[in-house]
Amino acid sequence: MKKEKNWNLIIGCVLTGMTIIFVLVGFFYTPYDPETMDVTAKLAGVSAAHPMGCDNFGRDILSRVMKGSGTTLVVAAGTVAIGTMAGILIGAFTGYYGGVLDEVLMRIIDALFAFPSILLALVFISLLGPGKYNVIVALGIAFIPSFSRIVRSQFLYQRNMDYVSSAKLQGASDIRIMFVHILPNTLSVLRSSVMIGFNNAVLAEAGMSYLGIGVQPPDASLGRMLSEAQSYLFAAPGFALFPGFVIIVMVLGFSLLAEGMKDA
Amino acid sequence: MKYIVRKLISFFVTLSLVSFLVFAAFAVIPGDPALSKLGTDATPSQLAALRGEMGLNRPLLVRFGSWAVSFLQGDMGTSYSYDRPVAGMILDKIPITLTLALMAFVLTIVIALPLGIYAAKHEGKWPDRLIYCMGQVTMAVPPFFLGILLTFFFGLVLRWFTPGGYVSYQSDFLGFLGYLFFPALAIALPKAAMALKLLRGSVIQEARQDYVKTAYSRGNNTNQVLYKHILKNALIPVVTFLGMTLTDMIAGSIIVEQVFSIPGLGRILMTSISGRDYPVVQAIIVWIAILVLVINLIVDPIYKGIDPRIRME
Numbered sequence A: 001m002k003k004e005k006n007w008n009l010i011i012g013c014v015l016t017g018m019t020i021i022f023v024l025v026g027f028f029y030t031p032y033d034p035e036t037m038d039v040t041a042k043l044a045g046v047s048a049a050h051p052m053g054c055d056n057f058g059r060d061i062l063s064r065v066m067k068g069s070g071t072t073l074v075v076a077a078g079t080v081a082i083g084t085m086a087g088i089l090i091g092a093f094t095g096y097y098g099g100v101l102d103e104v105l106m107r108i109i110d111a112l113f114a115f116p117s118i119l120l121a122l123v124f125i126s127l128l129g130p131g132k133y134n135v136i137v138a139l140g141i142a143f144i145p146s147f148s149r150i151v152r153s154q155f156l157y158q159r160n161m162d163y164v165s166s167a168k169l170q171g172a173s174d175i176r177i178m179f180v181h182i183l184p185n186t187l188s189v190l191r192s193s194v195m196i197g198f199n200n201a202v203l204a205e206a207g208m209s210y211l212g213i214g215v216q217p218p219d220a221s222l223g224r225m226l227s228e229a230q231s232y233l234f235a236a237p238g239f240a241l242f243p244g245f246v247i248i249v250m251v252l253g254f255s256l257l258a259e260g261m262k263d264a
Numbered sequence B: 001m002k003y004i005v006r007k008l009i010s011f012f013v014t015l016s017l018v019s020f021l022v023f024a025a026f027a028v029i030p031g032d033p034a035l036s037k038l039g040t041d042a043t044p045s046q047l048a049a050l051r052g053e054m055g056l057n058r059p060l061l062v063r064f065g066s067w068a069v070s071f072l073q074g075d076m077g078t079s080y081s082y083d084r085p086v087a088g089m090i091l092d093k094i095p096i097t098l099t100l101a102l103m104a105f106v107l108t109i110v111i112a113l114p115l116g117i118y119a120a121k122h123e124g125k126w127p128d129r130l131i132y133c134m135g136q137v138t139m140a141v142p143p144f145f146l147g148i149l150l151t152f153f154f155g156l157v158l159r160w161f162t163p164g165g166y167v168s169y170q171s172d173f174l175g176f177l178g179y180l181f182f183p184a185l186a187i188a189l190p191k192a193a194m195a196l197k198l199l200r201g202s203v204i205q206e207a208r209q210d211y212v213k214t215a216y217s218r219g220n221n222t223n224q225v226l227y228k229h230i231l232k233n234a235l236i237p238v239v240t241f242l243g244m245t246l247t248d249m250i251a252g253s254i255i256v257e258q259v260f261s262i263p264g265l266g267r268i269l270m271t272s273i274s275g276r277d278y279p280v281v282q283a284i285i286v287w288i289a290i291l292v293l294v295i296n297l298i299v300d301p302i303y304k305g306i307d308p309r310i311r312m313e
Helices: A007-028 A061-097 A099-113 A117-128 A134-157 A162-169 A174-210 A222-232 A237-263 B002-028 B033-038 B044-054 B060-072 B088-121 B126-139 B143-157 B173-207 B210-217 B224-260 B265-274 B276-305
Strands: none
Touching: A007 A061, A007 A237, A061 A174, A061 A222, A061 A237, A099 B002, A117 A174, A117 B210, A117 B224, A117 B265, A134 A174, A134 B126, A162 A174, A162 B265, A174 A237, A174 B143, A174 B224, A174 B276, A222 A237, A222 B143, A237 B126, A237 B143, A237 B276, B002 B060, B002 B276, B033 B126, B060 B265, B088 B126, B088 B173, B088 B224, B088 B265, B088 B276, B126 B173, B143 B173, B143 B224, B173 B224, B210 B224, B224 B265, B224 B276, B265 B276
16 A cells, blocks of 8 residues: 655644744844834735735834744743743652652642633733743743643553663662653653644734733744734734734644654 | 442542642742732832731641632632732633533534544545545644634625624623634544544444444444444543643643633733732632542543443442
8 A cells, every 4th residue: 555645744844944934044144124114005905016915014024023033932932931841850859759749749830720821821820921032031921830640641551561670670870760761651641732822822922912911022922923914914914914824834844743753 | 329428528639739739839839929018119018018018928738728728718818919908809700601611612522523423434435534634734823823814704705793792701601602612622623533533443343343243233324333332332431532622721721712712711810910910820720620520520420320341449
């Protein structure tokens, strides 16, 4: 039987690749300065000079979308990094040792897990105040419960395996067993949850910035552009459509990639 | 019976834990509510007096205790920014957000079930592929952007509804439900796409089991096998997923309310977060926690009822 082509992987790679190139170029070069306003070009439509048109201040949307997707990616990466690292630490210790520490921590984690993570992030944002770095911290903390649970269940399962007992017999320390022996065996499970987490982080950041409590100006952000664009939906639909489509391409590419890697 | 008692105990433990965490979080943050209320030109003695009046100089646990007791009595504190009782500000908003979330939930089921079954029945053929592709794209759309797209298309181009023309549920309940349709759709579509993908996969997987062959050999036709045998088992993971999404729907409502200018909990939560109006934020978060936990309390026995393999322990 001929193996069917892994379209998820192919399309996912292409979309993700495009996004990354788009963002990387945006770090170094944008067609216009994303902050420069041009009164003559207010809400200008799509043209050769402005491929995505201009916003209500006459700022070039393409340049702003490039900068904004960069912000979104940085926030998502930071979020996942915090969530994964703290999740690995908490999950490893609770899953490996069990006992009272596990009971107490897992009670708290379960209580937080019942709570939608974006709401958790809102609580932290209201404590920390808005801004790019606070969003990373808030979302990162909000993602810890789910990562901890995944890592913990893996450690619970792996700690009774033969290779762990044999490592113990050879006198390996607990820390070594946890992070050198068990952790690598949990990576395949972790990889897919990291990718899903990354997408959730992109969506959460966009949502929070849309609500006005995420990334703050002068940092460009896709969510914020969408909220500004909403009042001009009829006059300049492109103002909302382009940033929105960039979010979709970003998330779609990554989720197809995750799915394709699962099948590969 | 034992099961119900245990569930209720865990409900109250979790609720107390969450409200304490929220309370403690707001208590330890830098920033002085008395200062923000009086402004920077307040004299130290004025500040000290107000702090005493607001009870800010008592120990944390005592403050939490008295806050929890008055919360249970219906007194949720006083808003810093509006100087009004918080209860009056949020209680009539809860039905709005809850209705929106429930409506989104119903829409998710209405969309996902038939499409998921249809796709599974036509596995590998073009309707299945089309549904799969559309589902993948829908999952990637943030609900608030979907809301903007729906506003643009159905509100501005087709003029099926007036964007921003929210109808209050106290004055016209049907009009209220009508206005909530598109916001609910915006929340529902991405979740429906996930549910239908799950259902499709689960039906296809169940269809390969031996009991399906047995059912066919007894002379059942495809529909009988599908609806009487396969679905019963295939729905189990889907119901679990739906139970989890119901709480996400509440979070989704908070954001989508902004898109459609619906004056629910989300709106007031946003203004109080920006205005650092902590008593309001705190009360809303605790209320959402109550909603989430009540939902879990109701959903849990349902999927235990569907799957007899999960014993009620």
